[in-house]
Amino acid sequence: MSAPTLPIALTPGDPCGIGPEIIARTWREQPLLVHGCFVAGDAGVMRRAMALVCGGVPFPVASIEAPSEAWWVPPGCLPVLQVVAPAPALPWGVVDARAGQLAGECVLWATRAALRGEVSAIVTAPLHKEALHAAGAPWDQYPGHTELLQAECARDAGVPLARMPVRMMLANDELRTVLVSIHLSMREALDAITPQQVMQTLQIAHDALLRLLGRVPRIAVAGVNPHAGEGGLFGREEIEVLQPVIAQAVAKGMDVLGPYAPDTVFMRARHAPGHPGEFDAVVAMYHDQGLIPVKYLGVEQGVNVTLGLPLIRTSPDHGTAFDLAGQGKADASSLVQALRMARQLAGLPL
Incomplete structure (x- = not known):
């Protein structure tokens, strides 16, 4: 008997953090959502x-082979494909290279x-950037998930990293923002x-929102400076x-407006x-400009979607x-929303 379609893979993130816990809670509380994952x-x-999550109530974890x-x-039952060497019990809440x-x-x-066509999407629980760096080569060259994914997809495609541009979209039910730059210092972000x-x-x-919405998206561009520069009084990036760039985008058939006061x-x-809302998404000029408003609306509902890759990747909007690790108190809401988004993008039933 063949599978209905390709499954979704979830990665556990840092085992010293809450990633495995929120995955376990999602399996216990969302049995329909995790079907085929x-x-x-x-x-x-x-x-x-x-x-930790079940408090002694049996909930089997089954090893699968494919x-x-x-x-x-x-x-x-929670299915796990063993893709790493068996890990020792690591301490909760600490930076550990292992x-x-x-x-x-x-x-x-x-x-x-995902690149081999074995899974339809990946949902990544949070990793710890300092622990990733402490693991040494090759992990210390990646500031986080996005850069690791980008590098591997570029290698698979046989293209330089610059030919595999990616962007972060942070989304919830009320707001979507797409970032021009992500993990850069403020000074570097302005130069970008x-x-x-x-x-x-x-x-x-x-391109991503066209696929998601099934229509041309209406995109607003946030300015760089206060009052979007006020006609050049507070900076000339807008002019x-x-x-x-907005004029060029409109000439290419995009529905792009702005720049507007951020x-x-x-x-x-x-x-x-x-x-x-007046727009389907806002393009923000740097990391905090775009992430603060979405996270203010509720970090537990936010979803991080990596755009521009030849695969679907979502993740919860927290670290x-x-x-909280090891206490059994972590809220899985953002992971649930990330999984819902992944199923939607992959065309799987919700």
Whole structure:
């Protein structure tokens, strides 16, 4: 009997953090949502997390031999494909190089499985950047998930990294933002606001949202400076970079507007009861400009989607929460939303 379609792989993130715990909680509380999904990781890590979440109530963790077997695991059972060497019990809430290596290896396996066409999407629980760096080569060259995914996809395609541009979209039910740059210092982020970078961001956002929405998306561009520069009084990036790029995007058939004052554009884009948003997404100029408004609306509902890759990747909008790890209190809401988004993008039933 063949599987209905390709399954979804979840990676556990840093085993010293809350990643395995929120995966275990999702399996316990969302049995329909996890159908056709599996964990690409370590069975021992997931058994410890499931015991933490279930408080002694039995919830089996089953080892599978291939991704396709995820479809045939009965409800009330968490399937794990062992893709790393069995891990020792690592301490909760600390930076550990062994945890960083395990997290990196799981993501690398899932990325390669997606590129081989063995899974339809990957959902990544949070890893810890310091632990990843502590694991040494090759993991210390990646600031985080996005850069690791980008590098592996570029290698698979046989192209330089610059030919595999990616962007982060952070989304919830009320707001979507797409970032021109992500993990850069503020000074470097300002230098990254170039015509090429902004146009790439608009094209990637347009293409991704067109697939997601089934129509041409309406995209707002946030300005760089207060009041979007106020006609050049507070900076000229809007005049010299953003306005010409927006005109080029419109000429290519995109529905792009702006630049708008960054302190109001997110409110205008927000879809709330009694307030339909004016835009489908906002393109933000740097990391915090775009992430603060989405996270303010509720970090537990936010989903990080990596755009521009030849695969589907989503993740929860929070970190490893070392201060909560091992207590059985972590909220899985953001991971649930990330899994819902992955199923939607992959065309799987919700």
